[in-house]
Amino acid sequence: MDTSQCVHCGLCLSACPTYAVTGLEVESPRGRLVLLNEWRQPEALHDPATAQWLDDCLDCRACESVCPAHVPTGHLVEQWRAQDRPTIPRNLTLMRGLGFFVGSTSGLRWFQRLSRWSRRPWGTRVARSVLARLPRTVGDLSHGLPQLSLQLSRETIGSDAPKPHSTVMFFVGCVMDAIYSESNRRTAELLRLAGYAVVTPSEQRCCGALHLHSGESQPVRIWAQENIRRFEESGADKVVVNAAGCGTTLKEYAALFAGEPQWEERARRFEDSVVDVTVLLAESMLPRVSPTGRVVTVHDACHHAHAQKIFREPRQLLARAGYTIHEMANSTQCCGSAGVYNLTHPDMSEALVAEKLASIPDGVTNVAAANPGCLLQIQAAARRSRRNVDVQHPVDLVWQAYHDAGYLPKQEVGTRG
């Protein structure tokens, strides 16, 4: 991968959210490629301004979608982040906290607990004291939290006996597991309704996306190896994931093991088995619900639309469940969540989410977004600006429709605000 494939046509400029916000060539993909090239020169100027322009990349990959020459700008910036970490201004507390929370199941439980407390009057104090050294946007984001469960989803979903050719391993994620555990449970129910046996290994690890985007590839290889082992032991033919960001990372595991033929091969088999839940369900035999008149607009997560080219399937799935889709403008433009970007780049992130809110059509209150980062980001911004908008995973909307139509049994909902 190098920058020389760029022929300077400039078609990427209009696709880049940071260029739209700043109007600066150096905040465009083409400009960043020039900066990357400069950076490698022997007498290059490695100053904070240049690092900032590069590090402002959201890694949304919108430029990669439109680039006629397939220049992997997002990947190149990620590589640069990994190689030049010391030069990038970063919040060490944030990165350590991230490592602790997503690094293990007990970390995730703490993450869930803290998030739950952050929504109570007394808990705000506790949460604040822990979060004080984190960016201010952490507090803003807590407005976007849903009703939180007392358990991780992996502890309640359980595993079915494998069925030939229709067994899936459910990759529960981290934020999905702790914060959107309800969406995970509904994902499992829909998979079962569609005829799949669901296996949920409790020892599965974080996919590593947040670390990779921030240039911290260290722990990810170990997590990847464990996830690959879990899949191989599970007896499943597919790995189902409902977070767009995780899906992209899981589909790029082989690159982590370049030059190690054995692991590369195992990672390749794993990659090929990964499927997004909206894709699997759209292809499945789920029943058709007659239109209910409920209207929904779709925000396409970057790692759906650009990284995985998933666009139609969430819509097909929602339409089959009886929803009417009212499209928003620029549905594939980044909402500014972008992993931990909203924590590391609060100003740019706020500008982007404001645009996202403005593009939700008037009168539409249901927004579907298939990534936990987007869910939190858009919901928090909507609550802060008192916009009556309910941001949900498409799976939740679809589950609700099948539930109302009597296809799913009544559920005991174990949530506590």
Add this chain to the structure above:
Amino acid sequence: MADWQQELEAVVGAQHVLTHPNLLRAYSQDGYTLESAMPRAVVLPGSTEETQSVVRILARHGVPVVARGAGTSLSGGAIASQDSVILHFSRLNRIHQIDWTNRVTEVGPGVINADVSRALQPGGYFYAPDPSSQQACTIGGNFAENSGGPHCLKYGVTVNHVLMADVVLPNGEVRRFGNLAGDPDGPDWLGLLVGSEGTLGIATRLWLRMTPSPRASRTIAALFDSVAEASHAVSAVIAAGVIPAALEMMDRLAIFAVEKGAYPVGYPPDTAAVLLMEIDGEPLGVEAEAQQVLSLLEGFHVRQVKTAQSLEERNLWWANRKTAFGAMGLISPRYYVQDGVIPRHTLPIALDAIDSISAHYDIRIANVFHAGDGNLHPLLLYDDRDPREVSRVKRAGSEILRYCVELGGSITGEHGIGLEKLDEMRVQFSPEALLAHDAIKRVFDPAALFNPGKLLPTPGRCIDYDGPP
């Protein structure tokens, strides 16, 4: 810090006057990669008034000015020649008004071309000029270059679609040219300014014609085993009196690249030429003309004829065609695109000539062109790390242009002269004509401060640029 820099900061704010060396490097090129030049500074004006003040300050200090939109020029129009300051218009990116009754839309120069049509689409209108870079290029740049595009065969180019414009002149005056009626009152000054490549004035507000969207359209792709045969088919269609909205051709190497690109259509790899034809208008007329074209095609050796079955399929075919230049990055480190125009009936011999130029200079050439109006876009593939190849590619390009003039055509259809074709201006025009051009330039810009060293070859003046990066 130069005096003028402080003065500029007082006008537009310090954050909009940029001189960081790495940033200037990023602004040192546009879509034309054979040359580059570092600007002295980049300024982002926020209004017509700010532009006016910036121009006045720089004029007082004798600093030249180059306007830039998205930097997609293929002739170096946005390169900072002669140590100039770049005015980047990315902040003037608002569509100010859509007047549905009078069919005029008022925009800033930094508005993206495709965004205009996107904004007009709900009301059943579009902005007709559609350069292939329309997803990124700006209206201000289109004004400067008098940009065309595939659909300009039927609808006309930018000059036919800009009704009125506020223009900052080199002396710092702001003048309004044209009128909303769209008919020049007196000499057509607006017509002179459109396509003057930023050498006479900089548009800061534009009023554009809204064209009703056709009620029906048919897109036909014809695959040929020979480029000559496809060329004859083009002539036959035009001779039959059909004016397609667009009539485009790509040759084998171009097809190879776009099929590897972001929007593959699935053209078989051994196809020698694809002819892309679009007919639009009222449903019955479209149907009749499409039938006429299809039966004309039967008279030629066509391998396969397809009609787009859905809007999605049609859009895919166009996305495939319109990203052809960028897709060259997949088969070559750099490309140099030519923009010659020839009389349509000479298409087959011109393509033969390009073939032999390709062989003679040992340069691979892919051909993408607006066949309907004889506008060729040979894409000369080269590696910028090989200085001998760079020199060969320049000579090959020049020879193609000279041949176009010999055939009775011209050196540019829509990409402009810029830095790129200065020498060929002397092939196209007599010394007397060039003197007349120069006289016009002096009326507007006696100190030669607007986009200096572009468009008009000035004998005796040295131009000093960095070599290719």
